[in-house]
Amino acid sequence: MNQTLVAENVVKKYSSHLALDKVSVSVPEGCIFGLLGPNGAGKTTLIRIINQITAPDEGTVYINGEKLSRKHIAQIGYLPEERGLYKKMAVGEQALYLCQLKGMKKADAFRELKKWFEKFEIENWWNKKVEELSKGMQQKVQFITTILHKPKLLIFDEPFSGFDPINANLLKQEILELKRNGSTIIFSTHNMSSVEEICDYIALINKSKKILEGEVNTIRRDYAPDIYEVQYSGYFNKMIATLTSDYKILDVKEFEGGSKMSIELLNKEMTNNDIIARLTNFGNIESFQKALPSMNDIFIRVVNNTNSEQAQAQN
C-alpha cells in the first residue's frame, strides 16, 4: 500500500525539553490515522512539523514519497486545535481569503464555497460577520475552509472539541465521507471512543516517544489475547463453572433473565470450539465472543506501563 505520509526519526528540541524523540510514523493512503497521546506528549509538535509551521531538528518527512516542501502546503488541509476566525470579517469573504491562501484561484474557491454552503444550508451566512455566529457555526465554516481545496492529506487536531453532539456526528460523517473519496486523514484526539469508531490505524505518543503504532483491530486483539465473554439466558450454573483450572473467571454479572461471565483462558491448548463445548454445560449460551479491550483501556495501560518503566529505569 502507498504511504501518504512517512516521518522518519523526527527529533524536535526546545531549549528546555525534547518535544519529539526519534519519532517515526507511516500513514497509509486512504486511511484514517489516529494520533494519540496524553497532553504534552508531542502530538501538536509533530502536526506542526507536517504543516511546516516548524521544522524538525533531525529526521525527514515524506509526502507521497517526496521530501516535504512548500509545494505540499496546497495538498494538506489543517484544522488546528487552537482555531478561530477573524471576528470582524464577513464569513464568505474570510472563507475565500483562507482558500486563496491555500493556493486556490478566487473563482474556483467561490464556486466550491457556494456548493458547500448549500450543502450545510448556511448560504445566508455569507455576508454575516463571524462574531454574529455561534461557536458551532464558526466551526462549520472552519471545517469547510479546511477541506475546500480538496487536500490529499487532512489533519484534524482535536476536531471534536467544542462541537455539540449533533455537530460532532455531522463532522464524523463528513470525515468518513472524505475517506470514501480517497483522502487520507490524520487526527489527533483524546476521545478514545471516536478512535474505535473511525480510525483504521493509530500511533500512540507518550513523553516525546512513539510507543505504539498499528492497525486498530490488530492492536485491540493483541492487547486482549485470552479474554472471552459469554452470555447465558435463563439459569446459569455458576458453581460448576468455577470448577476448572483451564480458565479463570474474571467477572460474573447477573441480571433479570440471564447472566454474563468473562473469563481469562489459562489453558493455551484450547481452541474456541473447545471452550464453547465446555461452556455449553453450564447453561443456555446466548452469545460468545472474544473480548476486545477498549482503546481507552489500551491507552491507559500502555501509557502507565511506559511511565512506570521509565520510573524504574531512573531508579
Place this chain on the structure above:
Amino acid sequence: MSKIGLIIGREYKTRVRKKSFIVMTILGPILFAALMVAPAILMRLEDDDFKNIAVIDETGMFDQYSLKNTKNLNFDFVSDKYFEGNYYNVSKAKTDLKDSDHFALLYIPINSLSSNNGSVQLFSYQQPNMGLKMHISNGIEKKAEELKLSKKAEELEITQKEIDNILMVANTSINVVTTTINDDGSEKESSTTVAMIIGYICGFLIYMFIFMYGSMVMNGVIEEKSNRIVEVIVSSVKPFQLMLGKIIGVALVGITQFVLWVMLTLGIVSVTYAVMQKDLSPAELNPQTQIMGSSLTDTTDVNTDDMAKFSEITQAMDSVNYVGLLLMFLFYFVGGYLLYAGMFAIAGSAVDNETDTQQFTLPITVPLILGIFVMLSAINNPDGSLAYWFSIIPFTSPIVMMVRIPFGVPFTDIIISMVLLVATFIAITWLAAKIYRVGILMYGKKTNYKELWKWLKYKN
C-alpha cells in the same frame, strides 16, 4: 509572492473599510482646515457685524469720506444735535448712546489735530475691536497729515503736487530678507518662522503616525493570536510573510490616509477661501492697491507693515520646496514606521492580550518620546550637535530630521541618515521575524525579555 499580496490586500481592505478609518479620514482634514481657516473666518465674522458710530467732530474737518464708511461701518455725524450755543454736550451724547442704535460715540476734540500726538475718544458699552480702532486712527491721521501738509505748502508757496513728489522720494520701507546659501552656491530666500512651523508640524505628524500605525500592527498581531486564527494561516504561509504582509498593508493604509488628508485639507481650505473672497469688497480683497494709492504720506502705516510681513511669509512659504519636503516626509514616515512596526509586531506576538503589552512597548515609546524632546530643542538650533546626532540615529532620525529639513540640511547628512534608517529597519524586521515566528504560537505563559531572547535563538 502572491500570498503576500493576498495578505496585504486583506489588511488594507479590512482597515480602509472600517468606520473609524473613514471617520478619521474625514474629521482630520476638517480639523486641520479649521485650524488654518479659523482666524480668517473669525475676522470675517467680526466684519459682518454692522456698526453705526456717532461722531461729534469739534474740528469740523471730517466727513464720511475722510473717516471712510464701509459696508459694515457707518459714521453718523451728530455734532449739530449736541451743539449747545458755544460747546458740544458730550456727556449728554454719552447718556444717549445707551438707547440709540449707535455702537459707539467718537469724540474728536478741537485741539486733537493741533499737536503731533493728539488723541480722540471712543465711548462704547462694549469693548471695540482692534480693527475699528485702527480704522479710526488711520482715517484721522491721514486727514490730519493732509491738513498739515497743505498748510505747510501754503507757507512754502509750493503746490500740493510738489509735496506729493517730495514724500514719494522720501518714502522708505526696509524689509530684512533672510537668504540661505546652499553648498552648491545657489541661494534661497527663507523664513526662520516658517521653517520652524513646518518642521514642527512634520516632526509631530511623524511621531503621531508611527504610534498610530505601529499600534495598529501590534493590535493586528494580538487579534490574530487571541482569535487563534494564526495557526491556520501559518499552515498556509510563512510567518514572515504574514508579518510582512501586515506591516506593508498597514503602511499602505497610513499612506492612503495621509494622501487623503493632504488632498481634503487643501480642498477644504481652498474652497473656504474662495467662498470668502467672493464676499469681500474689492477694497478688502486687495488692500495693497488702496494703500499705495492713498497713503503715500505715512511710512509707518499699520496696514503696510502688516502687508510687508504677510508678503514676507507668503514669499518664505513659496521658497520652501514642497514637493521635496513631501517626499522627505513620506520617506521618513515610511522608514520610521517600518523600523518601529517590527518592534510593535514583536510586542504583539509576545503577549496573549492587549493589557500585557506595556512592558514590551516601553522600549518603543522611550526613543519616540526622546525624539520629540530633541525635536523641541533642535527647532531652535537645527545645526547643533544634538540635532545632528539625533537626526542620524535611526530611532529618532525620522522625527528630528524632519525638523531640520525645512532649515536646509547638508546632502551627506540626509544620505547617512537614510541609509542607516533603511539598514536598521531591515535588521529589526529580520529580528522581529525570528521572535514573531515563535511568539504567535505561544499561549498561556507570561513572557519576559529572557524568553524573547530564547525565541530569537530557536531554529526555524
